[in-house]
Amino acid sequence: MQPKANIVHLPVYQPGKPVEDVKRELGLSEVIKMASNENPYGFSESAKSAIIEELSNTHIYPDGASVQLTAKLADKLGVATNAIIFGSGSSDIILMAARAFLAPGDETIMADETFSQYKHNAEIENARIIEVPLKQGKHDLPAMLAKVTSATKIVWICNPNNPTGTIVSNEELLAFMDAVPDHVLVILDEAYGEYVKDPAYSDGVRLLGSYRNLLVLRTFSKIYGLASFRIGYGVGHPDVVRFINQVREPFNTTRAAQAAARASLSDDAFVASCSQANYEGIQYLTAQFQRLGLAYFESHGNFVMVDVRRPSGEVFTGLLRRGVIIRANWTHYPTYIRVSVGTPEQNEAFVAALEQVLQEVTV
DSSP, X not given: OOOOGGGTTOOOOOOOOOHHHHHHHHTOSOXXXXXXXXXXXXXXXXXXXXXXXXXXXXXXXXXXXXXXXXXXXXXXXXOOGGGEEEESSHHXXXXXXXXXXXXXXXXXXXXXXXXXXXXXXXXXXTXXXXXEOOBTTBOOHHHHHHTOXXXXXXXXXXXXXXXXXXXXXXXXXXXXXXXXXXXXXXXXXXXXXXXXXXXXXXXXXXXXXXXXXXXXXXXXXXXXXXXXXXXXXXXXXXXXXXXXXXXXXXXXXXXXXXXXXXXXXXXXXXXXXXHHHHHHHHHHHHHHHHHTTOOBOOOOSSEEEEEOSSOHHHHHHHHHHTTEEOBOXXXXXXXXXXXXXXXXXXXXXXXHXXXXXXXXXXX
């Protein structure tokens, strides 16, 4: 049996190394995972109660249309219910959007160092991928706009960008949206948007009334702490959402995930506390990087990308042996590592381990 020729070379997505694997492989009793941009403070107690209550219904199929959750989210965002689609994480929306809009030979534009699933799913659909270099770690929107042709179907913008954590401002995004042709779907991925405190940041949902070719992605995996439940959503013009819904698999979100998400939407205090704790963590980590003379990108997410001035794989291995898991081996930033913001204790442990590794690893 032979698969489609265009998928043979595709890499399999590599998540952050599991804690239990590291403990077993290296004989460690304590391991800190700071690799997958998870919320170190867990999730809302309201969500926990909703999950427990939902356990008695595990024999019943979920609501395929997520009707109750859609209504609650629509009310919170101030949009119509037919402007929302849910998926098994926002990565599921990425897959569905690529399936719905990209045909073989279509062009799609993205940054050259951004969330890998944009490229992965475009390759599956055999689209022509155009990667535009980041400019100082940030999306170069004018350069991306210059690459748009009549064959362009989707432009992907990750804001804040993963892995660099940088943002494009509202002013920059408006200028881009005003100039991009109407036949191009702009997918604005705001997975880390709830962490941003910069007033210049653009809230994509507020732009939807002006741009019918905009789709905004968000997730409950990050600040809401529901990563294992796999639930995210897209918000856009009803026509765009309808097309994506036509390729959606049935029952693509679970009952427990829907219940947890509904409860999470009511707990603004939890979100605010996590956002503040994350901001303080960013301040601590960047201050330590300055002390160590390490350059880094100004991050607006729950992670920091820092230049360790050595092959990042070596630093990854050194940290792993000390029980700290981070992400490394970036295509265009070979000496950078990305570290998720942890609790104060985890952040301190990471910095201590990093200092030791930098003293040992030679250029």
